[in-house]
Amino acid sequence: METASKRNWFAYVDFALRSFVAGGVAGMCAKTSVAPLDRVKILLQAHNIHYKHLGVFKTLRHIVHKEKFPALYKSNGAQMVRIFPYAAVQFMSYEQYKKLMTNLLGQQSHVSKLIAGSCAGVTAVTCTYPLDMVRARLAFQVTGEHVYTGIRHTMRTIFHQEGGYRALYKGFSPTILGMIPYAGLSFYTFERLKLLLLEHFPSWCGSTNHSGTGLILNVPSKLLCGGFAGALAQSISYPFDVARRRMQLAEMMKEGHKFRTWYGTLAVVWRTHGVVAGLYRGMTINYFRAIPMMAVSFSTYEVSLPPDYL
Secondary structure (H helix, E strand, O other): OHHHHHHHHHHHHHHHHHHHHHHHHHHHHHHHHOHHHHHHHHHHHOOOOOOOOOOHHHHHHHHHHHHOHHHHHOOHHHHHHHHHHHHHHHHHHHHHHHHHHHHHHOOOOHHHHHHHHHHHHHHHHHHHHHHHHHHHHHHHOOOOOOOOOOHHHHHHHHHHHHOHHHHHHOOHHHHHHHHHHHHHHHHHHHHHHHHHHHHHOHHHHEEEOOOOOOEEEOHHHHHHHHHHHHHHHHHHHHHHHHHHHHHHOHHHOOOHHHOOOHHHHHHHHHHHHOHHHHHOOOHHHHHHHHHHHHHHHHHHHHHHOOHHHO
């Protein structure tokens, strides 16, 4: 009995560690693949004075012309420092929350995957939010107008000049409000589409697993499911993402005093710029980045894990 208990414990730890590492690697691959688009999104969301009058592709060209090609990857180092623990915690905790919700609500419950995804997203963002704040500040800077010199300097400056630990969590409220539908829908949609494709299109979308005992989704189909899941989730949660960025970057903008609360920020953006040019500012670039990012993230995670774990 004791030996069986130990085996179960080691199996649990082994799966947790594998999902942690696979999730972290998946996040790094996904974010690096869309890093230039990520920076453009931040510049457009916060109406940077140098780029606010430009569209997506003109902004990309203007960055290369004004700041040189490496500027497309500005703050990607900070992004990697943030994204490995964020994605690792998110995927690992999702697997644990999914088991818990399945035990409580049953194997066939759709709500269990929604709740598990939401809880995983909230857990991950709570653990890593200060690094997201630092990354946003570094990405918003334009060459020749730098306020921050690196990750440590940014974190120290925010901490000492803007109010201690609370300052590192500016924009946290809209982040949580947006993360609940975003992460929940992402995981639920991905899992649901996997089942639907294997059920209705097994010959096109399935491939035999290593043991030869069943079907698993092939990589192109995983990319498709991940991309669609990302597009749907972003469409619903995007205004909260805009509010988060405005609050994070308030100290770097002339009218930053207007962006103190999430509801006040949403109201100001809506009154000033409207829905399309304000609350959904940068949504076009977000589709260009979110679809491949989520496709790569989910696919890399599942490819990194042994088929028996899926």
